[in-house]
Amino acid sequence: xxxxxxxxLALRSVVRRPARTALTVIAVALGSGLLVALAAIAQVADxxxxxxxxxxxPATAIKVAAAAPDPVAPDSDTPKAGPAKNLDDAALRxxxxxxxxxxxxxxxxxxxxxxxxxxxxxIPSFAGEDPDRGQPxxxxxxxxxxxxxxxxSLPVTLLAGRVPAAGSLTEVAVGLDYLDKLHLGVTHxxxxxxxxxxxxxxxxxxxxxxxVRARWSRAVITGVIAQQVGDGTFFGSIQLTRAxxxxxxxxxxxxxxxxxxxxxxxxxxxxxxxxxxxVHTVRAEITTLGYSSSAPExxxxxxxxxxxxVDIVLGSIGLIALTxxxxxxxxxxxxxxxxxxxxxxxxxxxGARDRDVLRWFxxxxxxxxxxxxxxxxxxxxxxxxATGAVVNSYLVDQGLAxxxxxxxxxxxxxxxxxxxxxxxxxxxAWPALRAARLPAREAVGxx
Amino acid sequence: MQAAPDVRxxxxxxxxxxxxxxxxxxxxRTVPVLRGVDLDIAAGSHVAxxxxxGAGKSTLLSLLGGLEPPRGGELHVGDVDVRxxxxxxxxxxxxxxxxxxxxxxxxxxxxxxxxxxxLAMSLSGVPPRHRRRRADEMLAAVGLAHRADHRPNQxxxxxxxxxxxxxxxxxxxxxxxxxxxxxxxxxEATERVLELLDRVVVERGCTLVVVTxxxxxxxxxxxxxxxxxxxxxx
Numbered sequence: 001x002x003x004x005x006x007x008x009l010a011l012r013s014v015v016r017r018p019a020r021t022a023l024t025v026i027a028v029a030l031g032s033g034l035l036v037a038l039a040a041i042a043q044v045a046d047x048x049x050x051x052x053x054x055x056x057x058p059a060t061a062i063k064v065a066a067a068a069p070d071p072v073a074p075d076s077d078t079p080k081a082g083p084a085k086n087l088d089d090a091a092l093r094x095x096x097x098x099x100x101x102x103x104x105x106x107x108x109x110x111x112x113x114x115x116x117x118x119x120x121x122x123i124p125s126f127a128g129e130d131p132d133r134g135q136p137x138x139x140x141x142x143x144x145x146x147x148x149x150x151x152x153s154l155p156v157t158l159l160a161g162r163v164p165a166a167g168s169l170t171e172v173a174v175g176l177d178y179l180d181k182l183h184l185g186v187t188h189x190x191x192x193x194x195x196x197x198x199x200x201x202x203x204x205x206x207x208x209x210x211x212v213r214a215r216w217s218r219a220v221i222t223g224v225i226a227q228q229v230g231d232g233t234f235f236g237s238i239q240l241t242r243a244x245x246x247x248x249x250x251x252x253x254x255x256x257x258x259x260x261x262x263x264x265x266x267x268x269x270x271x272x273x274x275x276x277x278x279v280h281t282v283r284a285e286i287t288t289l290g291y292s293s294s295a296p297e298x299x300x301x302x303x304x305x306x307x308x309x310v311d312i313v314l315g316s317i318g319l320i321a322l323t324x325x326x327x328x329x330x331x332x333x334x335x336x337x338x339x340x341x342x343x344x345x346x347x348x349x350x351g352a353r354d355r356d357v358l359r360w361f362x363x364x365x366x367x368x369x370x371x372x373x374x375x376x377x378x379x380x381x382x383x384x385x386a387t388g389a390v391v392n393s394y395l396v397d398q399g400l401a402x403x404x405x406x407x408x409x410x411x412x413x414x415x416x417x418x419x420x421x422x423x424x425x426x427x428x429a430w431p432a433l434r435a436a437r438l439p440a441r442e443a444v445g446x447x
Numbered sequence: 448m449q450a451a452p453d454v455r456x457x458x459x460x461x462x463x464x465x466x467x468x469x470x471x472x473x474x475x476r477t478v479p480v481l482r483g484v485d486l487d488i489a490a491g492s493h494v495a496x497x498x499x500x501g502a503g504k505s506t507l508l509s510l511l512g513g514l515e516p517p518r519g520g521e522l523h524v525g526d527v528d529v530r531x532x533x534x535x536x537x538x539x540x541x542x543x544x545x546x547x548x549x550x551x552x553x554x555x556x557x558x559x560x561x562x563x564x565x566l567a568m569s570l571s572g573v574p575p576r577h578r579r580r581r582a583d584e585m586l587a588a589v590g591l592a593h594r595a596d597h598r599p600n601q602x603x604x605x606x607x608x609x610x611x612x613x614x615x616x617x618x619x620x621x622x623x624x625x626x627x628x629x630x631x632x633x634x635e636a637t638e639r640v641l642e643l644l645d646r647v648v649v650e651r652g653c654t655l656v657v658v659t660x661x662x663x664x665x666x667x668x669x670x671x672x673x674x675x676x677x678x679x680x681x
Contacts, residue, residue, distance in 0.1 A: 351538060
């Protein structure tokens, strides 16, 4: 029997039992669709997310402190900082020149006095007011200033609103501790958006008879964030903290009563390594340069291990689905063999060889595998596209770079269709062999 | 297999059996069916095989047609020793020597009349470019040219059997075996089928063995053999 005849016979046979064929194809489609979707999602999780992060994202951000390295355990994720050490533009340039460094962004933290807005108005209630005077109670705080144009390289997560405009002197974002200070719940951070906070930068005028004055400015709270750039309640542009630092430097040192002059040009640097794998090397270089650094490299490694576990789980689910699909194909073909015993016998009686019958059933299974695989792969990729859109939307809302799914993963799609076809052939092997080995006497039905 | 017969030669083959034994099952559970059949059938003769149910008619037919090898005795069809054929050689033998007609017609339901014939030709190794023309010629020969594109379920019983005969003859067999070919047909259809068998078998000169319970069909055949309890009655 030629392949053409085998194909004709198989195709006519599959349309003879449309319901059975449809159910078999659906079983294959479900299995392959699930596997393709899981494989694509796992691929995105592994190679895209970690990969994107690894290509200079926040996961590769190394916090460099204006301090000497911890002499005991400089490699730990969060080492204790040693003695203070000047961190200026010259040091910044040296760090930027180091191998595997993608970028180095200076951080300038500035101490301020913060005065929240009074009760009423946009904020429904807070307990920060002075009970004696009915006015808001000021509190000491720190503003962390960075180059907001490079936000995507920084470990910052937007929880509500937006980040301040780059270079703005009148906008800040706040951390969740601001909500705590105002005795507001963290579940609705949006209540502080658009409110104003007064920030006063202290300046010690004289040391003999202590005289301190402050430069006051108002800033609109544009967003609520979680950030690991520096310890501070407020987060704004580096221009804002530079202006505050310049004002403080206009006075004298008040270290004796807790208002020392800023000891160093920058309070820290966020260094982004070329790849995730380079983080450790870059940290070693920074240690060699004499600065303390911290990075969640062990945490990322742990995340990668968990992602691998997720891969295994997803793969197992997909394999179970495929096994069920394979059993569906085998069952359908076994039923077909039972049904066609006499037909098989007749074919043999008129000269069909075992391999002709084998070919008939394998082609029939191949049809289910290819059609089911194609439908399932299309559905799986559709599910991946939908998932990708949701993930992208979430990441963009967080102010982070979206995850590029890279269009249709043709390799995965190809594996989906070809894999389903191979699975169908594998599942059909036993029923087809059974059919091929049926004796020709089935044609006359003797015993 | 011994020297393969030339399929273009349509002369009938002689059949010779000696002590032919066959049964089903294994060991102590073997059910004997043929208990030593001796027969000689001349080339080109028409033989009716009769006997009560369970006498072994269909089993003998399946051995003659190479559907399975006999378990004992000798069976020679032309110059082929059927008992000595292996599985693949039996398929070659069926394809090149034998044509089958079944009581249940045995047409592939999902194929049209023409496609049924073309499939048989494909199995026989007829070149693709000749299959359609030859199938149409065969259908015309059995008076069904106008039904070539119909599937079996669109044909009457008599028409299906004529298609089956056309298919059986499509590989130009030297031995035509028919198992109750008129068993499912009415009187008129039976007459047409017998007339057709008479014409095409005589035209082609092949040996014909018909299993039948029908006395009319048995009379129609030139030679009648009675099988009882697995042996041919004298």
